Every structure is written in C-alpha cells, then in structure tokens.
Amino acid sequence: MNSFSYLRAVNVADAVEDINTKNKAKFIAGGTNILDLMKVNVERPEHLTDLTRLPLTEIQNTEDGGLRLGALATNAVTAWNEQVQQRYPLLAKAILAGASAQLRNMATNGGNLFQRTRCYYFYDTATPCNKREPGSGCSAINGYNRIHAVLGTSEHCIATHPSDMCVALAALDAKVNVTGTKGDWVVDFADFHRLPGDQPELDNNLQPGDLVTSIDLPAKTFSKVQYLKLRDRQSYAFAIVSVAAAIELEGGTIKEIQMALGGVAHKPWRDKSAEAMMIGKTPTKENFRLLAETVLATAKGYSYNSFKIELAKRAIVRAFTEALQAV
Amino acid sequence: MSGIFKQASGSHATTLAPAPAEPVKVRLKINGQEHVLNIAPWVTLLDALREYIGFTGTKKGCDHGQCGACTVLVDGIRINSCLTLAVMREGQEITTIEGLAHSEDLHPLQKAFIEHDAFQCGYCTPGQICSAVGMFNEGKANTLDDIKEQMSGNICRCGAYNNINAAILQVKGEMAGE
Numbered sequence: 001m002n003s004f005s006y007l008r009a010v011n012v013a014d015a016v017e018d019i020n021t022k023n024k025a026k027f028i029a030g031g032t033n034i035l036d037l038m039k040v041n042v043e044r045p046e047h048l049t050d051l052t053r054l055p056l057t058e059i060q061n062t063e064d065g066g067l068r069l070g071a072l073a074t075n076a077v078t079a080w081n082e083q084v085q086q087r088y089p090l091l092a093k094a095i096l097a098g099a100s101a102q103l104r105n106m107a108t109n110g111g112n113l114f115q116r117t118r119c120y121y122f123y124d125t126a127t128p129c130n131k132r133e134p135g136s137g138c139s140a141i142n143g144y145n146r147i148h149a150v151l152g153t154s155e156h157c158i159a160t161h162p163s164d165m166c167v168a169l170a171a172l173d174a175k176v177n178v179t180g181t182k183g184d185w186v187v188d189f190a191d192f193h194r195l196p197g198d199q200p201e202l203d204n205n206l207q208p209g210d211l212v213t214s215i216d217l218p219a220k221t222f223s224k225v226q227y228l229k230l231r232d233r234q235s236y237a238f239a240i241v242s243v244a245a246a247i248e249l250e251g252g253t254i255k256e257i258q259m260a261l262g263g264v265a266h267k268p269w270r271d272k273s274a275e276a277m278m279i280g281k282t283p284t285k286e287n288f289r290l291l292a293e294t295v296l297a298t299a300k301g302y303s304y305n306s307f308k309i310e311l312a313k314r315a316i317v318r319a320f321t322e323a324l325q326a327v
Numbered sequence: 328m329s330g331i332f333k334q335a336s337g338s339h340a341t342t343l344a345p346a347p348a349e350p351v352k353v354r355l356k357i358n359g360q361e362h363v364l365n366i367a368p369w370v371t372l373l374d375a376l377r378e379y380i381g382f383t384g385t386k387k388g389c390d391h392g393q394c395g396a397c398t399v400l401v402d403g404i405r406i407n408s409c410l411t412l413a414v415m416r417e418g419q420e421i422t423t424i425e426g427l428a429h430s431e432d433l434h435p436l437q438k439a440f441i442e443h444d445a446f447q448c449g450y451c452t453p454g455q456i457c458s459a460v461g462m463f464n465e466g467k468a469n470t471l472d473d474i475k476e477q478m479s480g481n482i483c484r485c486g487a488y489n490n491i492n493a494a495i496l497q498v499k500g501e502m503a504g505e
Contacts, residue, residue, distance in 0.1 A: 006351075006368035006414060032410045035371070036391050048368070050415055080467065100480025101462065102398055102407045235479035 001038045008050040012179060012213065015049050020181055020209045022047040027211065029072060030107040032099075033115050041125050042116075042132055056110075056213055059083065065219030068177075071110030071212045075165060076101070078109055088217055090225035090246055094168035097229040100236050110212040113166060113176065113192065116203060117159035117266075118238055119148065130156045131200045138200075146304040147240065150312070151265040151296070157200030158302060161193060161267050162238050168227060170260035170268035171244035173218050180210040189215075193267030200266070222246035222258070226323035228315050229262075239263035241312045243319035247283065254278050254287075259319075261295070264312055271295045283324055285317055292316040353414050357382065358426030368414050373397045375413035376423060384424040384453045388482075395481035398454040398461070399423050405461025407480075424453035427460065435501060436460060439494035447485035455481045459495050463502065471496060 005022070009015035019025045025047035028034055037043040056072040059081050067083050078084055079095035099107065121127045121139035128137035140148050140158050148158040166189075174189040193204050206212075225246045231237040242262035248255045257278045261269040274294040281287045292313035299309045350365035355375065364370075364379050373390070376382040376399070385408060388396030392410040399408045400422040427434035436456045439445070446452045458481045468474045474495055475488075483491060 001369045003367065004369060006412075008415075028412075028415070031412065031415070032392055032407070035410050035412070038369075039390065048412075052415055076465075080465075100392075100395065101465070101477050102395060102405050102458065102480045103392055103410075105404050105461075106406050106410065235476050 001035075002041070002044045002046075004045050005047045006050065007047070008053060010053055012054060012056070012211065015051055015054060016180060016209065016211055018047075018049045019211075022049070025049055025209075027051050029111045030074070030103075032103050032107045033111065037116060037123075040123055042123060051108075051110075051211075062216055067217045069109050069215045069217065071214050072108050074105055075099070075107045075109065075112060076104040079104065087221045088168075088172065090172060090222065090227055090244055091165070091168040091217070093225070093227035094164045094229075094242075094244055097227055097239075097242070098164035109165070109215055112163055113204070113212060113215075115161070115163050115166075118162045119159040120144075122159060131159055131196075134199070134201045141302060144304055145302045147238070147263075148302060148305050149265045150299040150301055150305060150308050151261070151269050152195040152267070153265075153300060154196045154198065154200065156198055157196035157266065159196065159200065159266060160263055161203070161265065163268070164227070164229060164239060164242060164262060166193070167239075167242055167260045167262035167268045168244045169215065169217075170270050171246055171258050172222075173220075173258065175216045175218075176212055177214045177216065178206060178210050179213050180207065184213075186216075189268075190270055196266045203266075222248060222256070224248060224323045224326050226319045226326065228319040228322065230311060230315055241308055241315050243312075243315045244268075245316070245319035245323045247320055247323050249283060249324075252282060253280050254283055257291075257320075259291075259295075259316065261312060261316075264299075264308060269295075283320070285321065288317040288320045289313065291320075351414065354417055355380075355413060355421060356419070357421045358423060359420075364413065366413060368412060370413050371409055372399070372411045372413045372416055372421070373408040376408060376421075382423050382425050385457075386450055386453055388451070388454070393482070394451070394454075395458060396451050396454040398457045398481065400457055400461055400464075403461070403464045405458050405464075422457070422460075424457055427456065434460070435498045436494065439498045440491070443490045443494040443497070444487075445490040445494040446483075446487050451481060451483045451485075455483065455491055459498070462495075463499070468499070474499075 007018050026045040028048045029051045056070040058070045062068050075095050079092045121129045127139040149160045176187045229239050229242040239262045244260045246258045257275050353364045355362050376385050386396040388394035390409045392407045397408040401419050468477050
C-alpha cells in the first residue's frame with residue numbers, strides 16, 4: 001500500500017467536507033474492496049475518509065411503506081433483518097449468495113454499490129486496462145475473457161459488475177439517496193451504475209466525493225422470487241451468471257414481472273420492455289424462454305465467454321420456474 | 328466511545344497527519360487488554376496483531392480476504408483482519424485465537440478440533456475456530472449444510488473439511504445440550 005493520511009469522520013457533513021478538500025481522497029467503510037485494491041496498487045488514494053462511525057446504520061420503514069437501508073448497515077445485518085427477510089426475500093437471498101460470512105459482516109450497503117470489477121486485467125497493473133488506466137487499451141477483449149460481459153460492452157471495456165446485492169436492488173426498483181456538496185438527491189437504481197462506453201474508468205454516475213447515505217426499497221413487494229447464482233464453486237465465488245427474478249400471477253397469467261441479470265454486464269442488467277411484453281402471458285417455460293431470448297437478443301460473446309449467453313437464457317427460465325414454486 | 332474522536336484537538340474528528348506520516352497512536356483492546364501502538368494508518372489489523380503486538384496465532388494466508396486464515400472477532404463478530412485498518416478498530420473489543428482459552432482450559436471448539444483431528448498443517452485452524460465462534464454468535468447455522476455454507480470463507484488447503492465440520496457439529500450439539 002502507498003502511504004496516505006486518514007480522518008475518522010463523525011458526521012455526514014464532516015465526511016463530505018473532508019473528502020472534497022483533500023487531494024486524491026477516497027471513502028472507506030467496510031474496506032473489503034478498497035484495501036484489497038490498495039494492496040495491489042490499483043487504488044492509490046492519498047487520503048482516506050473513514051465513514052464507519054457515521055450514524056447511517058439504521059434499517060427503518062419509510063413513510064410511503066417502503067424500507068430504508070442505511071448505507072453503513074452491513075450486508076449481513078441487512079440480509080438477516082426481519083423486515084428484509086419477510087418483505088424483500090429476493091434481496092436477502094442475493095446478499096447471502098455473495099462473498100463469505102466474514103466479508104458480509106464487514107461490507108456495507110453503500111460500499112457494495114461501489115465495488116469495482118473483478119476483471120483480472122483490471123487487477124494486474126502489468127497489463128493495459130482502460131478502466132484502471134484510461135486510454136491504455138483493453139486486455140480482456142482479445143485475452144482470456146471467460147468471466148467477462150456479453151451485454152452492453154464497448155470496444156473499450158468488457159468488464160462486469162461483481163455485486164449480487166445490486167442485482168436484486170436493480171430488480172426491485174430501489175432508489176439511492178445521495179448527499180454531496182450540491183445537497184441531497186435521489187438516484188433511481190437503474191441510473192446509478194453505467195455502461196462502459198468510451199469512459200470505462202467511470203463505474204457509476206456520481207461525482208467523486210458524493211456520499212450514498214441510504215438505499216430505499218419500494219412499498220411494492222413480491223412473494224414469488226428467486227435469486228439464482230451460477231458460479232464455479234458452490235459458495236464464495238463471483239457469479240458467472242445470476243438472475244434476480246420476481247413475479248406475481250393473477251388468474252393464471254403474469255400480473256407483474258421484474259428481473260435483473262448479474263455477471264453479464266458492466267451494471268446489473270434490466271430490460272423493462274421485455275418484462276412489459278410478458279404481462280398477461282401464461283407462466284410457462286416457453287414464455288420464460290421467450291423473455292430470455294428477448295433480453296439476450298443483443299448479447300455478444302467473446303473468445304471464451306459465449307457460453308454465458310445460453311447459460312443466462314436457461315438461468316432465466318430456471319429462476320422463474322423456481323420462483324413460482326416458492327411457497 | 329466519544330473520547331476516541333476528540334483526542335486530537337477538540338475538533339469534530341480525529342485527524343491523523345498527512346503522509347508520509349509520523350506514526351500515530353492507536354489504542355486497541357485485544358483479548359481484554361489495552362495495547363497502545365504507534366503505527367502508520369495503513370497498518371492492517373492483521374499486521375498490528377502479528378507484527379506490532381506479537382499475537383501470531385492469527386495467520387496471514389492470502390492477505391486479500393479470500394482464505395479466512397486471518398479471521399478474528401470484533402465485538403463478537405467475525406471479520407477478515409487483513410481487510411481492515413487497525414486505526415479503524417479503536418474502541419472495539421478484538422478477540423483472537425489467543426483469547427479463546429481460559430489459561431489451560433481450552434475453548435470447546437479447540438478441544439473438539441483436537442478430538443476430531445480437524446487439521447493437518449494447522450495453518451488455517453485459528454481462522455477456522457474464530458470463524459466458527461463467530462458463526463455460533465450469529466446463530467443462523469442449524470444444519471450441516473448451513474455450516475458448510477456459512478464456513479465457506481475459511482479455506483483449508485489440506486482438505487480437512489469433514490473433520491472440521493464434525494468438530495463444529497459436536498460443539499453445536501453440546502451447546503444445545505444434546
């Protein structure tokens with residue numbers, strides 16, 4: 001690790017002021033990703049603003065009937081929270097499918113949104129990477145790209161977003177509460193992360209120094225859900241493909257359906273027009289396959305990851321089939 | 328708790344000098360005892376334990392949060408000590424493998440690991456045991472499958488998993504009064 005200075009902020013105003021007045025400053029909360037990246041010299045902050053003592057750990061009901069997840073509540077506390085377990089089981093399943101118990105005890109909800117890609121070239125400072133070193137080139141496009149994206153890629157970057165939690169948040173239409181030098185504002189989850197385009201160094205649409213204070217789940221809940229995560233070992237591995245599936249039936253046809261994919265793009269992948277096409281259809285495997293074909297219609301495989309396209313389609317069918325079997 | 332924020336100058340927060348910094352004073356409570364260290368802010372909790380205090384029971388495996396060898400308990404919660412800074416843990420109760428036994432009286436999990444030969448080389452063992460203590464504190468593991476899933480953050484390169492699981496199951500049974 002390079003040397004850096006450190007400040008332990010005690011309130012939100014402190015934290016925002018500190019990060020916006022220091023050179024090359026970064027926030028640290030759970031630390032599970034940034035310290036890892038600092039050890040391999042991918043992140044080289046000159047100052048860390050420690051958020052861990054900010055009073056943002058609460059999980060509480062919102063006035064509109066939803067649930068507000070404090071940015072500093074840990075992933076573990078969130079996943080096992082009674083309200084989350086009962087009303088948002090999709091989120092609980094997704095969180096518990098990620099990382100290890102120790103990491104979930106450290107990682108925070110806010111920090112989860114800022115996880116950086118696990119592309120091995122991004123991690124390897126000896127290789128070109130447009131996300132790490134803009135303009136240096138992408139080693140993955142013509143390299144070993146088995147874990148990489150098949151949707152929304154650009155000629156500059158084919159990295160994937162690594163989070164499980166964010167896939168569920170995308171499927172559930174969460175909103176992100178942000179504060180910064182401009183005041184407070186709200187970001188729809190779909191607009192939080194971005195596709196790589198010609199600026200793959202930017203993972204999301206916030207400015208440096210903006211602080212996520214909480215995440216709001218809407219009042220609408222789904223009882224028939226499944227988070228299906230396919231990976232190279234049964235536990236403690238990043239998704240090759242994951243599906244967050246939520247569905248409600250009425251009179252034997254689909255009343256509501258929301259879905260996001262993980263492991264396939266630079267952000268959790270949502271296709272609302274494909275979802276809309278399913279309303280009123282019968283919940284058959286054939287119709288879920290139609291959904292899958294539609295969502296993956298623009299998918300593009302590279303040398304080693306084309307298998308993900310068919311895998312994602314089958315995962316979508318299986319996730320909804322299993323969701324409907326949920327009691 | 329409020330005292331640790333104001334030690335600098337009565338300002339809102341504790342500011343450590345900019346890099347390259349003089350070592351800063353960090354107070355850590357480990358296994359019931361306070362230790363005052365003069366360390367740089369980039370010293371991880373793992374390195375503070377091993378290199379600055381001498382608690383070498385906690386092991387450095389991967390140093391990237393992938394193996395679990397560095398697992399310790401902070402306020403009873405299991406974490407990877409390699410992925411947290413010592414300075415971030417002021418005011419919290421840290422328990423390492425050295426803090427589980429009461430003098431010669433081993434922790435039930437330590438006894439069970441010996442009884443079940445739940446190791447070969449032993450390098451992952453302190454992390455495995457601290458992790459299992461943390462898992463019991465969480466109280467979410469009811470079956471063998473739960474234990475396997477919730478202990479997946481602790482890798483055993485020797486592959487002693489069957490015996491590790493047997494040791495954990497036995498202690499879980501003892502705790503339930505079976």
